[in-house]
Amino acid sequence: MSRLGTLGARLYRGEVGYDFVGKRKIWYGISILITITAIVGLAVRGLNMGIEFSGGAVFTTPNTKVSSTDVRQAAEDASGGHTVVVQELGRGGLRIQISELGTKEALPVQEQLAKELGVKTDKIDTQLVGPSWGEQIASKAWQGLAIFMVLVVIYLAIAFEWRMALAALVALIHDLTITVGVYALVGFEVTPGTVIGLLTILGYSLYDTVVVFDGLKEASKDITKQTRFTYSEIANRSLNSTLVRSINTTVVALLPVGALLFIGGGLLGAGMLNDISLALFVGLAAGAYSSIFIATPLVADLKERDPRMKSLAKRVKAKRAAAAKAEPADSASEEDDAPALEDAAAAPAGVVGQRRQPASRNRGRGRPSGKRR
Numbered sequence: 001m002s003r004l005g006t007l008g009a010r011l012y013r014g015e016v017g018y019d020f021v022g023k024r025k026i027w028y029g030i031s032i033l034i035t036i037t038a039i040v041g042l043a044v045r046g047l048n049m050g051i052e053f054s055g056g057a058v059f060t061t062p063n064t065k066v067s068s069t070d071v072r073q074a075a076e077d078a079s080g081g082h083t084v085v086v087q088e089l090g091r092g093g094l095r096i097q098i099s100e101l102g103t104k105e106a107l108p109v110q111e112q113l114a115k116e117l118g119v120k121t122d123k124i125d126t127q128l129v130g131p132s133w134g135e136q137i138a139s140k141a142w143q144g145l146a147i148f149m150v151l152v153v154i155y156l157a158i159a160f161e162w163r164m165a166l167a168a169l170v171a172l173i174h175d176l177t178i179t180v181g182v183y184a185l186v187g188f189e190v191t192p193g194t195v196i197g198l199l200t201i202l203g204y205s206l207y208d209t210v211v212v213f214d215g216l217k218e219a220s221k222d223i224t225k226q227t228r229f230t231y232s233e234i235a236n237r238s239l240n241s242t243l244v245r246s247i248n249t250t251v252v253a254l255l256p257v258g259a260l261l262f263i264g265g266g267l268l269g270a271g272m273l274n275d276i277s278l279a280l281f282v283g284l285a286a287g288a289y290s291s292i293f294i295a296t297p298l299v300a301d302l303k304e305r306d307p308r309m310k311s312l313a314k315r316v317k318a319k320r321a322a323a324a325k326a327e328p329a330d331s332a333s334e335e336d337d338a339p340a341l342e343d344a345a346a347a348p349a350g351v352v353g354q355r356r357q358p359a360s361r362n363r364g365r366g367r368p369s370g371k372r373r
Contacts, residue, residue, distance in 0.1 A: 012016035024248065031174060031294055038181020045184045049099075050191040050275075051129045053138050056082075056099040057106045060125040063092035064117050071096065071116060073296045078112035079105060085189065103128055120285040141195045152206055160213055168209050171290035175205050179279055186278065193276035201283025204253065207240075208246055208291040215242045216296065224312055227319045231309045235300040238309040239292065250288035257281045 020027070051058060061071075069085045073097055075084045085097040098109065106126060114121040148170065156165035179198060181189060219238040223231060261278035303309050 018240065020239050020292060021232045021297050024060065024293075025299065027293035027297060031290075035174065035181075038178050038184070041181050041185040045187070047184055048106065048189050049182070050188050050189045050194075051097050051099050052192055053135075053190065054099050055101075056128050057101040057109070058127040058129070059094075059096040059110060059113055060089075060127075061094045061096070061113065061117055061121050062119060063307050064094065064119075068094060074112055074116040075109060078109040082304050088095055101128075124199060138193060141192075144195075144199065152202075156177060156213075157212075159210075160217055162317040163302040164213050164295075164299055167295045168206065168213070168262075170298060171209055171287075172202055172205060174290050174294055175201060175283055175286040179282045180372030182282045183278065188274050191275040195280050195303070197276040197279025198283065201280060201287055202326050203292060204284055208249065208287055209295045212239060212246070212291050212296055213299070215239075216299070222233060224308055227312070227315045230313045230316050232300040232304045235296055235303075239296045243292070244332045246288060248293060250284060253284050254281065257284060 007139050025250060030055070059075075064071075064148050071094055072086045075086070075098060076082070079101055082101055083099045085099075087095040087097075089095055096113065101109065106128060109127050110124050111121055114124055149172065150174065153165045153169055154305075156168050176198065179201065183194070188194075216235055216238040220231060220234050223229075223234060229237070248366075257277055257280045261274065261281050
């Protein structure tokens with residue numbers, strides 16, 4: 001068995017473990033810091049919305065040897081300084097996006113691009129996207145996200161309890177905020193593919209959280225009938241038992257997404273993959289982090305406020321205090337018995353357990369000689 005498999009088996013049996021729940025304040029602090037950074041990046045830089053949301057024009061050129069830098073400069077000059085995004089297509093053509101470009105402004109840009117490329121104007125395909133259509137797409141995206149959140153809360157409240165539903169909701173918002181903040185900091189374009197990626201990572205984050213919660217529900221069944229562990233300790237043991245599974249699932253999910261982002265979008269230049277692959281990569285990593293470091297510790301925090309869990313914690317503490325007091329007495333009893341054990345060990349065979357008489361009692365008493373006087 002591999003080392004990771006051995007570690008997973010020991011974690012599952014509770015032989016080893018890490019106190020994730022006990023150190024939850026550290027994880028809360030890290031998450032708050034990351035979230036604040038994401039919000040600041042979103043407020044300062046904002047999101048680079050694609051033309052599907054902001055409106056604009058898309059020009060697709062035939063196969064050309066003109067560099068994308070020259071084409072970008074020509075498009076910026078013709079559009080009057082609008083934001084231009086140029087992507088290289090696999091067949092040698094170019095895809096040129098210009099945000100917030102109206103119908104009247106599109107024709108001069110098309111003519112300028114045809115002149116720069118040395119082709120006829122009708123060889124450049126032009127697609128216009130109105131801002132009203134982009135607003136409808138954005139509105140539907142928000143509606144879909146809200147419906148998803150509501151269904152998640154209802155399902156978890158029925159399958160588990162409201163505390164777990166609340167913790168899962170906080171974890172989902174945490175993942176969304178981090179992913180959107182990374183988009184703002186990196187400057188990648190937000191497209192409908194990005195929205196699909198966000199919904200996908202929410203589903204994955206929910207799956208990982210439900211796996212952990214299911215183990216916690218099973219481990220905490222009839223928890224008030226014992227006095228060995230508190231709820232937080234049970235939650236930590238349950239989290240450790242599913243830790244290796246969560247890590248393996250996350251790594252396996254990140255490998256193909258990383259290939260899309262770094263190889264497809266980076267090395268091969270398929271920029272159209274960046275919008276969905278970045279959302280998936282950041283969201284999967286954030287989802288694995290939140291299910292371990294946020295969702296379960298938050299459930300333990302909320303559960304420990306329950307009067308039954310408070311009573312259980314008091315009983316566990318009292319039992320451990322009584323056991324601690326009993327240990328010195330047991331140790332003293334063992335020390336009192338130590339000389340007798342030493343004597344027994346030194347005595348010849350057949351007289352084990354014979355007591356050594358005090359010297360004062362044997363003084364003046366000699367051994368009978370066997371002679372009569």
